[in-house]
Amino acid sequence: MKIKAKACGEFAPVYPVIVPVVTVPLAERSYPIFIGDGLLSSLGRRCAALKLGSRCAVITDRNVAPLYAKKAMASLVAAGFNPSLITGPAGETSKSVTMVESCYDQLAKHRLERSSFIVALGGGVVGDLAGFVAATYLRGVAFVQVPTTLLSQVDSSVGGKVGVNLKAGKNLVGAFYQPRLVLCDLGTLKTLPKREFRAGLAEVIKYGIIYDAALFARLEKDLPKLLAGHQASLASVVARCCEIKAEVVCQDETETGLRAILNFGHTIGHAIENTCGYGKYLHGEAISIGQVAAAKLSAEVVGLSDKEVDRITQLFVRAGLPIQIKLSATQRQKLMAAMLLDKKVSAGMVKFVLAKKIGLVEPGHKINPKLIEDVLRVESPIRASIVNRKS
Amino acid sequence: MKIKAKACGEFAPVYPVIVPVVTVPLAERSYPIFIGDGLLSSLGRRCAALKLGSRCAVITDRNVAPLYAKKAMASLVAAGFNPSLITGPAGETSKSVTMVESCYDQLAKHRLERSSFIVALGGGVVGDLAGFVAATYLRGVAFVQVPTTLLSQVDSSVGGKVGVNLKAGKNLVGAFYQPRLVLCDLGTLKTLPKREFRAGLAEVIKYGIIYDAALFARLEKDLPKLLAGHQASLASVVARCCEIKAEVVCQDETETGLRAILNFGHTIGHAIENTCGYGKYLHGEAISIGQVAAAKLSAEVVGLSDKEVDRITQLFVRAGLPIQIKLSATQRQKLMAAMLLDKKVSAGMVKFVLAKKIGLVEPGHKINPKLIEDVLRVESPIRASIVNRKS
Numbered sequence: 127m128k129i130k131a132k133a134c135g136e137f138a139p140v141y142p143v144i145v146p147v148v149t150v151p152l153a154e155r156s157y158p159i160f161i162g163d164g165l166l167s168s169l170g171r172r173c174a175a176l177k178l179g180s181r182c183a184v185i186t187d188r189n190v191a192p193l194y195a196k197k198a199m200a201s202l203v204a205a206g207f208n209p210s211l212i213t214g215p216a217g218e219t220s221k222s223v224t225m226v227e228s229c230y231d232q233l234a235k236h237r238l239e240r241s242s243f244i245v246a247l248g249g250g251v252v253g254d255l256a257g258f259v260a261a262t263y264l265r266g267v268a269f270v271q272v273p274t275t276l277l278s279q280v281d282s283s284v285g286g287k288v289g290v291n292l293k294a295g296k297n298l299v300g301a302f303y304q305p306r307l308v309l310c311d312l313g314t315l316k317t318l319p320k321r322e323f324r325a326g327l328a329e330v331i332k333y334g335i336i337y338d339a340a341l342f343a344r345l346e347k348d349l350p351k352l353l354a355g356h357q358a359s360l361a362s363v364v365a366r367c368c369e370i371k372a373e374v375v376c377q378d379e380t381e382t383g384l385r386a387i388l389n390f391g392h393t394i395g396h397a398i399e400n401t402c403g404y405g406k407y408l409h410g411e412a413i414s415i416g417q418v419a420a421a422k423l424s425a426e427v428v429g430l431s432d433k434e435v436d437r438i439t440q441l442f443v444r445a446g447l448p449i450q451i452k453l454s455a456t457q458r459q460k461l462m463a464a465m466l467l468d469k470k471v472s473a474g475m476v477k478f479v480l481a482k483k484i485g486l487v488e489p490g491h492k493i494n495p496k497l498i499e500d501v502l503r504v505e506s507p508i509r510a511s512i513v514n515r516k517s
Numbered sequence: 518m519k520i521k522a523k524a525c526g527e528f529a530p531v532y533p534v535i536v537p538v539v540t541v542p543l544a545e546r547s548y549p550i551f552i553g554d555g556l557l558s559s560l561g562r563r564c565a566a567l568k569l570g571s572r573c574a575v576i577t578d579r580n581v582a583p584l585y586a587k588k589a590m591a592s593l594v595a596a597g598f599n600p601s602l603i604t605g606p607a608g609e610t611s612k613s614v615t616m617v618e619s620c621y622d623q624l625a626k627h628r629l630e631r632s633s634f635i636v637a638l639g640g641g642v643v644g645d646l647a648g649f650v651a652a653t654y655l656r657g658v659a660f661v662q663v664p665t666t667l668l669s670q671v672d673s674s675v676g677g678k679v680g681v682n683l684k685a686g687k688n689l690v691g692a693f694y695q696p697r698l699v700l701c702d703l704g705t706l707k708t709l710p711k712r713e714f715r716a717g718l719a720e721v722i723k724y725g726i727i728y729d730a731a732l733f734a735r736l737e738k739d740l741p742k743l744l745a746g747h748q749a750s751l752a753s754v755v756a757r758c759c760e761i762k763a764e765v766v767c768q769d770e771t772e773t774g775l776r777a778i779l780n781f782g783h784t785i786g787h788a789i790e791n792t793c794g795y796g797k798y799l800h801g802e803a804i805s806i807g808q809v810a811a812a813k814l815s816a817e818v819v820g821l822s823d824k825e826v827d828r829i830t831q832l833f834v835r836a837g838l839p840i841q842i843k844l845s846a847t848q849r850q851k852l853m854a855a856m857l858l859d860k861k862v863s864a865g866m867v868k869f870v871l872a873k874k875i876g877l878v879e880p881g882h883k884i885n886p887k888l889i890e891d892v893l894r895v896e897s898p899i900r901a902s903i904v905n906r907k908s
Contacts, residue, residue: 227683230683230689234684258653262691265693289653292625298625299621299655301657301692466628467625467628
């Protein structure tokens with residue numbers, strides 16, 4: 127199924143006149159993704175269209191709250207809602223069962239009902255946490271995503287994977303739970319720290335590698351514009367990423383097959399995040415290293431050309447992302463052990479998504495742990511020709 | 518849809534020759550409920566038929582573990598599984614987010630995978646807790662119910678409602694998540710404390726009131742046999758209750774309508790459990806009081822006859838269950854406040870399931886809180902004719 131963004135006419139003068147809308151087609155659970163500058167002020171109005179109860183809660187973090195909570199709350203109030211605000215600490219460490227319980231307690235205090243809804247206002251951490259809370263509070267209340275980072279706009283806010291981390295590993299607890307609406311306000315990217323923006327590009331580049339060689343080529347060409355925050359380029363790239371994610375998700379909502387391709391670079395990436403302690407590497411940085419490693423594995427196992435390994439590596443480098451990680455022997459052992467706890471492990475074997483060429487990947491490759499260790503060495507004997515950049 | 522228990526031929530000499538099987542028909546999520554004496558030893562064999570991975574975990578509590586954990590583990594090992602045992606404290610207080618997190622950590626330690634499964638061995642508390650853990654660990658692993666109490670055999674193990682309590686209220690967190698198999702070993706009822714057995718009868722009687730006047734009449738007749746542990750009577754009553762639950766659930770899996778009738782007596786019951794602290798009243802005792810109160814409300818609001826209010830009250834009394842609760846003014850206030858936190862509250866109004874006659878109920882009745890307070894008074898001015906028994 128090909129999914130194409132449509133233009134949605136807007137009449138209120140504070141919004142852009144044309145807003146691209148991507149629909150995630152999941153029958154009765156279908157939902158729209160609106161993409162544009164300044165959309166946050168339309169939050170209340172768009173929630174009103176969902177015909178939910180008046181009580182709701184906005185879950186956000188201490189970085190995002192000072193910037194956007196007031197605007198989000200005002201928009202909800204103006205539309206007749208009775209919102210309460212739940213603000214947690216920022217960062218991956220707050221994607222915890224403890225934080226989930228704290229949210230539950232606050233929702234109970236505010237007497238949210240089954241007809242109520244939860245708005246996730248923030249990056250991927252907030253979206254995953256708030257989504258899991260929404261999936262499980264009262265056995266599920268409605269849920270709206272307002273992603274404020276590039277990474278969450280192109281990836282985590284779409285597709286319904288929600289959850290939190292355990293000490294033992296990332297995203298080990300969660301649910302498949304679709305939002306009712308996603309609002310990507312590109313204006314929020316203007317306040318995003320550069321490092322976070324670059325981390326988001328790691329997921330953008332991923333879509334090129336796994337699904338769309340033309341997108342990859344466009345990124346090679348337009349990267350400077352994106353890094354400069356050019357709104358039209360951003361809107362078009364974010365919409366294309368959402369289209370790809372929607373196409374993949376609607377074919378395999380609960381990851382029994384195709385959806386696994388979205389995990390390109392993620393098995394190693396998650397293990398890096400886990401081994402180094404959540405928060406040291408941003409998710410985008412960890413999967414940047416993971417994708418370069420996966421590209422090297424792909425060259426070894428499924429014949430990805432050296433030229434394309436180089437193109438992939440170069441694009442991550444140009445985006446200002448790390449492509450390698452220096453590990454002691456002990457750290458490397460820990461990382462390998464963490465990989466075995468990945469949800470995608472089956473019968474003790476780690477399965478990898480590998481690229482045959484840019485734009486075409488295959489999931490389900492069982493890889494010898496020795497080979498994984500080899501490609502992770504900074505002085506890797508494998509594909510030593512690639513740029514050797516300190517991470 | 519009428520659901521009838523079928524007979525299932527068994528050849529292994531340790532099992533009874535005929536085992537009633539009720540199927541819960543939910544398309545690709547359909548599952549069987551086996552009912553009979555001594556079924557626990559067939560656990561491994563029946564799990565093997567589900568074609569799951571070899572790693573699994575048995576979640577149980579400190580009351581049940583000494584009685585049945587060894588047998589359950591041995592049956593799983595004999596069928597080629599690699600089970601680990603997770604034993605928590607017994608009682609409603611362990612249906613907590615803290616206990617959920619402890620289970621997650623232990624599952625991670627035992628490296629459960631997506632193909633793994635969780636066996637809930639115990640009463641309703643264990644089933645609800647283990648079911649919620651199964652619904653959310655790795656975004657969902659398969660789950661088998663082995664209910665060892667009458668209450669869980671006829672109610673909580675069937676239908677997929679799983680979850681835990683918050684300080685603010687019972688079952689405020691959870692999911693709809695169906696088991697793959699339910700194994701009701703009637704032999705486990707022999708070790709059940711009498712008080713627990715009677716509490717289970719509260720749910721059995723409920724099925725008569727909400728759905729089946731003939732079952733109610735049979736209970737009036739056969740109650741002494743059931744209280745004496747007569748196996749054939751038990752098997753037939755448990756199977757009938759499971760049939761009713763299956764019929765209701767398959768028409769309304771996620772409680773958008775009909776399923777609400779299963780909550781007869783539960784709104785007040787949950788508030789009693791919550792106000793008195795979980796564990797003081799058993800769930801069956803609390804809903805016994807709740808059902809008698811709901812019968813009185815039914816008489817006031819939808820014309821349930823005085824005679825049937827009396828029949829209902831008498832049956833609970835004969836089953837050795839409490840029908841009233843003595844509350845101070847403060848306690849009554851607390852109870853009313855707790856009711857407003859019930860999941861079934863909509864726009865601040867508590868909705869009740871009321872009985873027009875035995876065997877026929879209607880959900881969705883909004884009741885004036887004053888009337889609820891009145892029927893809860895021990896010296897209730899309403900239907901004062903009913904048996905006035907100290908609870």
